[in-house]
Every structure is written in structure tokens, then in C-alpha cells.
Amino acid sequence: MDYILEGLINGIVLLVSGDEETYSAISTTLKVSTMSIIASLIIGIPIGFVLGYFDFPGKRTLRTISDTLLAIPTVVVGLLVYAFISRRGPLGSLGLLFTLPGIAVGQTILALPIVVSLTAGAVEGLDRQLKLTLLTLGARGRQLAISSLWEGRYAVLLAAATAYGRVISEVGASMMLGGNIKWYTRTMTTAISLETAKGEFDMGIALGLVLMLLAFAVNAALSAFKKRAAQ
Amino acid sequence: MGRFFKRTSLVLAFIAVFAACAAAETPVLRMATTTSTDNTGLLDYLAPLFKQDTGIELQWVAVGTGNALALGRNCDVDMLFVHDPESEEEYMKGGYGVDRKQVMYNDFVIIGPEDDPAGIKDKSVKEAMSAIASKKIPFTSRGDKSGTHMKELSLWKAAGVPVPEKEQWYIQTGQGMIQTINIAAEHSGYTLTDRGTFIKYEDNYKGNPPLVILVEGDEALLNQYSVIAVNPERCKEVHYDLATKFIEWVTSPRGQQLIADFKLLGKQLFFPNAK
Numbered sequence: 001m002d003y004i005l006e007g008l009i010n011g012i013v014l015l016v017s018g019d020e021e022t023y024s025a026i027s028t029t030l031k032v033s034t035m036s037i038i039a040s041l042i043i044g045i046p047i048g049f050v051l052g053y054f055d056f057p058g059k060r061t062l063r064t065i066s067d068t069l070l071a072i073p074t075v076v077v078g079l080l081v082y083a084f085i086s087r088r089g090p091l092g093s094l095g096l097l098f099t100l101p102g103i104a105v106g107q108t109i110l111a112l113p114i115v116v117s118l119t120a121g122a123v124e125g126l127d128r129q130l131k132l133t134l135l136t137l138g139a140r141g142r143q144l145a146i147s148s149l150w151e152g153r154y155a156v157l158l159a160a161a162t163a164y165g166r167v168i169s170e171v172g173a174s175m176m177l178g179g180n181i182k183w184y185t186r187t188m189t190t191a192i193s194l195e196t197a198k199g200e201f202d203m204g205i206a207l208g209l210v211l212m213l214l215a216f217a218v219n220a221a222l223s224a225f226k227k228r229a230a231q
Numbered sequence: 232m233g234r235f236f237k238r239t240s241l242v243l244a245f246i247a248v249f250a251a252c253a254a255a256e257t258p259v260l261r262m263a264t265t266t267s268t269d270n271t272g273l274l275d276y277l278a279p280l281f282k283q284d285t286g287i288e289l290q291w292v293a294v295g296t297g298n299a300l301a302l303g304r305n306c307d308v309d310m311l312f313v314h315d316p317e318s319e320e321e322y323m324k325g326g327y328g329v330d331r332k333q334v335m336y337n338d339f340v341i342i343g344p345e346d347d348p349a350g351i352k353d354k355s356v357k358e359a360m361s362a363i364a365s366k367k368i369p370f371t372s373r374g375d376k377s378g379t380h381m382k383e384l385s386l387w388k389a390a391g392v393p394v395p396e397k398e399q400w401y402i403q404t405g406q407g408m409i410q411t412i413n414i415a416a417e418h419s420g421y422t423l424t425d426r427g428t429f430i431k432y433e434d435n436y437k438g439n440p441p442l443v444i445l446v447e448g449d450e451a452l453l454n455q456y457s458v459i460a461v462n463p464e465r466c467k468e469v470h471y472d473l474a475t476k477f478i479e480w481v482t483s484p485r486g487q488q489l490i491a492d493f494k495l496l497g498k499q500l501f502f503p504n505a506k
Contacts, residue, residue, distance in 0.1 A: 087306035087468065095468060097307050098261065098292055179292035182275070197410035198270065199435060 011205030022206050024183050025191040032100045033167045036107035044112050048119025069113035074172030081106045082176050098179040106173030111163035122155030154229035165218045260473040262291040263302040264312040265378055266407035269293035271427040271500055276493055285476050295377025306466030310474035311459045315378035328459040332482050335490050335501040336455045341446035343421035356449040360390035367400045369420025371411050374403025383423045416441045425454050427500035434495045
């Protein structure tokens with residue numbers, strides 16, 4: 001039991017004393033998750049909007065695919081992306097394997113279905129009345145679409161926060177695509193996994209605390225957005 | 232609100248791009264290596280010194296030797312730092328690598344719980360392996376085609392014991408060396424490890440580890456490390472020039488002296504023997 005308590009104390013000491021290795025993992029996670037969340041929002045919001053706003057043949061199927069992908073295992077994404085970005089793979093010339101953008105590609109694929117499905121659901125769920133009101137107010141085409149998206153902004157933020165929660169906590173894709181390179185692609189989750197396997201708990205506990213804190217912040221944001229979205 | 236978000240995301244995107252650019256300025260040598268050079272802290276110790284001497288940043292992915300060779304074959308790294316002479320030779324014959332040089336050696340040891348349920352202490356490697364197998368005492372294997380795993384397979388073979396592939400007491404971890412030692416300790420079992428990683432393990436337990444060295448000093452247990460540059464003719468995008476610099480550096484008198492000076496618990500982990 002002693003070593004757990006000792007680990008907790010040492011973990012807090014690492015955080016307070018600004019241990020370089022610990023903070024390197026934290027900043028790596030923040031960097032890579034920022035890249036992937038921005039990419040997934042830029043790609044995902046328009047797709048989600050189209051899926052939720054317009055009616056066209058095949059729409060149901062696309063929604064089902066996106067919903068199914070919500071549960072895609074991180075290691076499967078890791079495997080697929082690895083195969084593509086390895087130098088032997090079709091995108092090998094980009095040199096993405098074992099880099100932060102490489103991890104970001106995998107995480108974007110993980111986050112994308114969340115953004116698409118939740119955005120589509122939000123846009124779909126907007127009051128039909130709203131569309132009519134906007135129409136009678138003289139809104140047309142693009143204006144109408146943008147106003148609808150604006151009305152659903154909190155739901156979109158909700159999607160972003162949910163996706164962010166998935167991205168910062170995943171370990172499979174980060175490990176496989178980043179290679180857990182110290183100072184460079186070692187994220188909080190891969191560092192925790194490595195440190196635990198090595199039987200060293202201090203840094204793992206320190207990073208675990210930060211991750212929990214982040215998860216808490218994301219959740220607080222989520223419930224705030226949910227409240228706003230419901231109004 | 233919308234403009235704010237747009238602006239923030241633009242700023243963040245720029246930061247990401249700048250960070251990427253800043254990283255691209257220093258030349259980066261990417262190496263695939265065995266877990267022992269990483270777990271022991273040897274590369275943590277060498278990398279800053281290498282950068283100081285040459286300005287090149289060394290980044291490494293720590294996997295088993297088998298995986299490292301595969302990364303080299305796929306052109307995903309610039310060079311390899313590995314320890315399985317047999318598969319290295321095969322790799323060289325396949326034309327995947329150039330400039331293979333010996334760097335250092337240490338030796339493998341068989342470790343296990345102090346009460347030694349199979350009674351292998353100070354026996355020969357052959358006797359020890361057959362004793363473990365006949366008594367069915369837990370033995371953890373890397374199971375990942377790493378240099379250590381290949382060595383272990385050859386030891387079973389030399390002892391005339393079929394590889395206990397599906398036996399319940401034979402635990403294939405598929406993980407790094409220090410992880411595998413920890414799993415052996417959880418099972419109060421035996422495992423084969425390089426001495427460097429074991430000293431690091433001892434250090435983690437402040438010199439009082441649950442598993443101790445039981446068999447050592449057998450000629451069959453020699454562990455030779457080599458560096459190989461990935462063949463630039465097969466892999467156009469590898470940084471052959473950087474790999475050459477590292478190979479020259481690590482086999483130079485300075486590099487060799489640094490390896491000899493690397494100690495944990497006052498013990499030398501690796502013995503330089505570049506030719």
C-alpha cells in the first residue's frame with residue numbers, strides 16, 4: 001500500500017515542482033489534441049450540417065455509418081492510419097509516422113464521427129418552426145443555413161467537447177502512430193501506460209491527476225453547453 | 232462569439248504550424264531501437280551529448296529488435312540500434328541496411344525469485360532451462376521477436392526443450408523488457424533479461440528487487456549490440472547523412488568512452504567494443 005501513497009505524493013511533487021518530463025507529456029497532449037480537434041471541427045461541422053439540414057437519397061445510410069463509427073476502437077484507427085502513413089504505405093512520402101501530425105490524423109478520424117453525428121442531430125432537432133419563421137422573415141439559402149447553424153451553436157459546442165474528451169483520453173492511436181518518443185510524441189496517456197508497465201508510478205499518477213482534471217473541465221463545459229442547448 | 236472562435240482557432244492553427252516549423256529547423260535523426268537501450272536510460276544519457284557534439288537531435292522508438300528491423304524495412308526510421316546478430320545478418324543480406332557496426336555488449340542473465348523454486352542457481356543455462364520446463368515454473372517470455380526473445384528461443388533449442396508455446400506456465404507478454412520482468416515478478420517466475428535492464432530494475436527497487444540473478448556468465452549468454460543505417464538506395468527519404476554521423480560518433484573513442492562511463496548503482500551496464 002505504501003508505494004501507492006508514495007506515488008501520489010511524488011506525483012504531486014512532480015506537478016508542483018514543474019518536472020520537465022511530466023510537463024512535456026502534458027504539452028504534447030494539448031498540442032496534438034488541439035490539432036485534431038480543430039481539424040475534426042473544420043471537416044465535421046459542414047458534413048454534419050449537410051446531413052442534418054438537407055434531405056437527399058442515401059442520407060439515412062450516411063447517418064448510420066457515422067453513428068456506427070462513433071464506437072470505432074482506437075487501435076483499429078491506429079492500425080489503418082499506420083498502414084497508410086508508413087513509408088511503405090500510399091501516404092508514406094508525407095513522413096507522418098511517429099510525428100504529432102501523424103497522431104492528429106488518427107485522432108481526427110476518432111473525433112470526426114462524434115462531431116458529424118452530434119452536429120447532424122442538433123441541426124435536425126432544431127425546431128421546424130424556426131425554419132418557417134426564418135423563411136417568413138425573408139431569409140434565403142445560405143443565410144437560412146447559417147442562421148440554423150447559429151441556433152444550434154451550443155449543440156455544436158457540445159459535440160466539440162465530447163470529441164475533445166475522446167481525443168485526450170485515447171491511448172491506442174497515440175501509441176501506435178506516435179511511437180511514444182520521449183520529449184516529442186509521448187503524450188499523457190502513452191506516458192502513463194509506459195510508466196505503469198515499467199512499475200514506476202510517480203509520473204503516471206501525476207499525469208493521471210492532470211487527465212482527470214481535464215476530463216472534469218471538459219465535463220463542466222459539456223453540462224454548461226447542454227443547459228444552453230436545451231434553452 | 233463566432234468571430235472569437237474563428238480567431239482563436241486560427242491562432243491555434245498558426246501555433247501548431249509554427250511549432251512544426253520550429254521542430255523542422257534542427258536536423259532530426261530517427262532511430263528504432265531495442266527496449267534495453269531505452270529502459271536503462273542509455274539513450275537519454277547519450278542523446279543530449281550527441282546533440283551537443285553534432286547539433287543533431289536524436290529521436291528513438293523503443294521496440295523489440297524484430298520490430299525495429301521491420302521499421303527499417305518499411306523505411307520508417309533512419310537507423311537501427313539492435314542486438315540480434317542472426318536476424319541482423321539476414322537483414323543486411325536482404326539489402327535493407329548498410330554500414331553495420333558493433334557498438335557494445337553486455338550479457339543476458341536468467342533471473343527469478345530468491346527462493347528459486349526450480350533450483351537453477353549457478354547451474355548451466357541448459358540445465359536451468361530444462362529444470363524450469365520440467366517443473367513447470369512460470370517463465371515470462373518477451374514473445375515479440377526482440378533480440379532477447381530470439382536469444383531465449385535459441386536457449387530452449389540448445390537445452391533440447393521444445394519451445395513451450397502453449398504451456399500455461401509460459402507467459403508471452405509481447406511487451407518491453409522491464410515490463411516483462413515486472414510480469415515475471417507478479418507471477419514469482421523466471422525470465423531472461425539483458426544485464427543492463429536488470430541493473431535498471433534493481434535501481435528502481437533501490438537495490439532490493441523481488442527477482443535476483445540466478446544464472447550468469449555462460450558463454451551462450453553474450454549480448455552484442457550493433458548499429459545499422461537504413462539503406463538510402465532503397466529508402467530515398469531516410470537521413471543517411473545523419474545516420475552516418477551517429478554511427479561515427481558512437482563508435483568513436485569519445486562515444487565509446489561515454490558508453491563505458493554510463494553507470495547505475497555504481498555498475499557499468501554496457502561494454503564498448505566497436506571495431
